[in-house]
Amino acid sequence: xxxxxSRAFVDAIVAQSRAEYPDECCGAILGPVGSGTPTRLxxxxxxxxxxxxxxxxxxxxxxxxxxxxxxxxxxxxxYHSHTETEAYPSRTDIAYAGEPGAHYVLVSxxxxxxxxxxxxxxxIIDGVxxxxxxxxxx
Amino acid sequence: MxxxxxxxxxxxxxTKDQKAVVATGSTLTSLITDLDQQYPGIxxxxxxxxxxxxxxxxxxxxxxVRFLGSxxxxxKDGDSVTILPAVAGG
Numbered sequence: 001x002x003x004x005x006s007r008a009f010v011d012a013i014v015a016q017s018r019a020e021y022p023d024e025c026c027g028a029i030l031g032p033v034g035s036g037t038p039t040r041l042x043x044x045x046x047x048x049x050x051x052x053x054x055x056x057x058x059x060x061x062x063x064x065x066x067x068x069x070x071x072x073x074x075x076x077x078x079y080h081s082h083t084e085t086e087a088y089p090s091r092t093d094i095a096y097a098g099e100p101g102a103h104y105v106l107v108s109x110x111x112x113x114x115x116x117x118x119x120x121x122x123x124i125i126d127g128v129x130x131x132x133x134x135x136x137x138x
Numbered sequence: 139m140x141x142x143x144x145x146x147x148x149x150x151x152x153t154k155d156q157k158a159v160v161a162t163g164s165t166l167t168s169l170i171t172d173l174d175q176q177y178p179g180i181x182x183x184x185x186x187x188x189x190x191x192x193x194x195x196x197x198x199x200x201x202x203v204r205f206l207g208s209x210x211x212x213x214k215d216g217d218s219v220t221i222l223p224a225v226a227g228g
Binding site for chain 2: 026028044048052053054055056058059061062065078080089090091092093094095096097098099100101
């Protein structure tokens with residue numbers, strides 16, 4: 001398993017995580033159903049407005065799934081940032097992971113590694129986390 | 139009375155992979171009871187200690203049931219119910 005993602009999306013997610021610091025940022029990347037290819041980035045509002053938690057607003061969540069259905073798309077990537085810890089799924093990330101088909105992307109903008117950013121991807125299925133390789137296309 | 143209920147990917151193992159199923163009920167509670175009779179175990183994934191699980195969102199048509207009385211939310215013939223797990227974490 002691996003995630004292939006464009007440099008533009010990586011840069012946009014990193015920029016969003018910096019803009020929303022110290023809160024966690026979140027969003028999704030959609031792609032044509034069955035393709036597994038992320039083609040459309042949708043930054044989402046973190047309804048929790050928190051440095052330690054994120055949640056898509058329930059109303060936005062419904063709109064997102066309607067849009068995905070109407071456009072024959074699927075959610076290829078679900079991403080969020082960690083602002084103080086490494087880019088590895090937390091216990092709550094694992095407990096609430098509800099999309100077995102999605103790549104869960106985490107970025108970490110924690111101070112110790114600045115100005116570098118960690119950008120990592122995982123599958124989270126039935127409570128089991130599997131890290132996967134990330135290939136960035138230019 | 140029949141209500142279409144849209145099932146998220148993560149709960150489809152309970153519904154033999156069906157994306158949408160039909161259930162009956164005049165409130166969300168009775169609808170979930172009916173769903174659980176048809177698809178045993180699904181109720182437990184929606185409720186915890188008799189209340190709606192915090193990280194499960196259920197909508198009647200376009201409205202989050204938390205604004206419609208939660209489990210007491212009224213449901214009528216022709217309504218569409220959508221279940222979505224929250225996208226959330228820490």
